[in-house]
Amino acid sequence: MSLSVTGYMKQYYRGNVFGATSNGRAGYGPKNLLSADMKAIRRAVKDLGGYDYEEGEGSELMNKVQAFVDTYNHYVDSAKGIDDPDMKRYLTKLKKLTKENADEFSEIGITIQSSGKLKVDKKALQDTGRYQVSKLFAKDAEFSQQADLWMKRTDHMVMRKNLTATKQEPSKKTENRQAADPQALGMDAQLAQQLGLALSGNQIDYSV
Numbered sequence: 001m002s003l004s005v006t007g008y009m010k011q012y013y014r015g016n017v018f019g020a021t022s023n024g025r026a027g028y029g030p031k032n033l034l035s036a037d038m039k040a041i042r043r044a045v046k047d048l049g050g051y052d053y054e055e056g057e058g059s060e061l062m063n064k065v066q067a068f069v070d071t072y073n074h075y076v077d078s079a080k081g082i083d084d085p086d087m088k089r090y091l092t093k094l095k096k097l098t099k100e101n102a103d104e105f106s107e108i109g110i111t112i113q114s115s116g117k118l119k120v121d122k123k124a125l126q127d128t129g130r131y132q133v134s135k136l137f138a139k140d141a142e143f144s145q146q147a148d149l150w151m152k153r154t155d156h157m158v159m160r161k162n163l164t165a166t167k168q169e170p171s172k173k174t175e176n177r178q179a180a181d182p183q184a185l186g187m188d189a190q191l192a193q194q195l196g197l198a199l200s201g202n203q204i205d206y207s208v
Contacts (some may be wrong), residue, residue, distance in 0.1 A: 002060035008047070008067035012040040031082025031165040034158065037075035042151050044068040049139035061133060066120055068137075069110065073117040082163055090154040091116075097150060101143045107132045162181045175199065 003011070009020040016036035018024035025033060048064050079091040095116045098105070102112055109124025136143045158164060 002057045005063045005066045012043040033078040035164045037078045038151055038155050040071040041075050044071045045144050045148050048137035049144050053134040069118045076116050082084045086157055088150050094150050097146050102135050
């Protein structure tokens with residue numbers, strides 16, 4: 001069954017669903033996002049590798065490709081935010097691999113921007129034959145295999161150097177926004193505030 005792009009993003013970011021959307025990512029720093037993005041790219045590549053390029057639904061393939069592009073772009077953002085020379089080197093390797101396959105990406109409507117991110121021309125992708133897509137993403141395709149290999153190596157390096165956060169903590173920006181806006185606090189925090197005021201003798205409306 002074909003899912004929407006959002007549906008595939010949630011699949012690729014399972015366990016780290018905050019990384020799947022711009023709003024969710026806004027509350028976390030690069031170290032929180034990096035691990036989630038690496039896992040998402042590998043899942044996206046594996047998912048495209050397992051697609052049936054002869055019998056599969058066209059809409060399914062389009063949405064999977066768009067979701068891959070979104071995870072790739074997320075990874076570029078988080079990797080750039082890590083101040084480490086090895087991280088920069090590994091990101092450069094992945095970008096180089098992508099550029100080496102620029103012609104194949106262009107054939108299916110994907111261009112490589114100066115930032116290193118990818119951009120999809122949806123109309124061009126829709127008009128693309130499945131064979132052209134398979135040249136990049138089939139299980140035995142060079143790009144698919146090499147991309148997975150580089151993500152494995154990157155993951156090992158990141159773990160070795162402990163470049164990810166030990167727990168998922170909101171960024172300072174989010175904490176400041178929550179402190180300034182009581183509506184941004186969680187329900188437990190709101191109830192705690194209400195209880196504190198009740199104990200101090202103030203009257204509170206407990207309706208929610």
